Amino acid sequence: MEVDGKQGGEEKVGGSDCETSIFILNKFKKVIKSEGGEVKVVSGYRWKGDLNPMHIGFVSMEPNTLFIPQYIDANLILFIQTGEVKVGWIHKDKLVEAKLKMGDVSVIPAGSAFYFINVGNDEKLRMICSINAAGTSGWKSYQEYEESYKAWSWRKLLNSIIGKQWRKGGRVHSPEPYNLYGNEPSFCNDYGSSISIDRRQYSPLKLTGTSIYFVNLTAGSMLAPHLNPMATEYGIILKGTGIIQVVFPNGTNAMTAKVRAGDVFWVPRYFPFCQIASMDGSLEFFGYTNIGEKE
The missing domain is CATH 2.60.120.10 (Jelly Rolls)
Incomplete structure (x- = not known):
């Protein structure tokens, strides 16, 4: 099942009793919503001439679902709140793959096409990601940018998703994630x-x-x-x-x-x-x- 569907729309989310305060960000925009899950983003506040506030994204996926390949021209810092996920992205003509669990932090470099697969056993996946707004045009479906990529890059993603093997040296592993729950506190x-x-x-x-x-x-x-x-x-x-x-x-x-x-x-x-x-x-x-x- 793919995480794909209706886009757009805003909603207020959260339990703050101070809705008028600019220090509580509660205007969430639904980017994608379907039976398989949803993506929503809350935008940072432009404060004192700060033209590039950070955006915060929230991704939820039902068990055994695929988040179809996407593109974003910003670094994504992922934090796995619940569940397990297989992440794949293309960076410098290489397919990079990682399997992340609850508490893991990982980085997808800017300008990478990427996908997510919920590989948890009957568990809903919840991820939080930071999106630095500098120079970004927002979440885009990979297909909207496919002309800027070589055709074989698209095939690499598809082959990885369906489990096909391709030539030696074409796949690399990402740096080990950092687990916030498994390391000594500061x-x-x-x-x-x-x-x-x-x-x-x-x-x-x-x-x-x-x-x-x-x-x-x-x-x-x-x-x-x-x-x-x-x-x-x-x-x-x-x-x-x-x-x-x-x-x-x-x-x-x-x-x-x-x-x-x-x-x-x-x-x-x-x-x-x-x-x-x-x-x-x-x-x-x-x-x-x-x-x-x-x-």
Whole structure:
């Protein structure tokens, strides 16, 4: 079954009680929706002349479904929220393949045609991906760009999907993914843990100008107020409920919002902020820091 179908449309998603705040991104655009799954994207806010905010994409796929080959002229940083997926893409005339599981982070380079197959056993696949808006024209079906690719590139993708073998040296494996759940946290105590990775811990990130973080707060705990003087931060609530507070650089309150699973927030550089888990359970969130420095 293919993930293909109707396109377009916007909806508000998430549980924030602060819908008017620009620091909660809740206008999701449905790019594709069908019986096999859906793709939706939320766009970053253009802040103080920032012409290239990050977009966040959400991909869900039912068991035994194929996400037909697509093209996007941006680096995709994938995070597997649930399930398992086989990923294939063509980069520099080579077919690159990877099998990813829950917690894995992987990078698909800009300008690659790619596909996804849900290979989990009766489990729905959920992925989150960052899309750097600089120079991008959005999600496009591979067919819309096929004239810019050699015909054999298209055949390579199809042969890989249906399991055919082709000449030696035509297929390469991607760098090993980085698993956020399987590596030691950067910081850990009785109130929670956090992990942050950049190009030093995971070399494929050097192409993106982006770093990644994951935080788990125990019930009633708070991530102490902090700010980022170098980059804008984006976050997605994965589990639980809590509060996010953002303060203007002059010290006045910018936002205090209740959040729950599915909410997306962002914080400009120099804005102090903190996250607080509710007393009902732990709060987990994952996100991207748009550093902007690429190699």
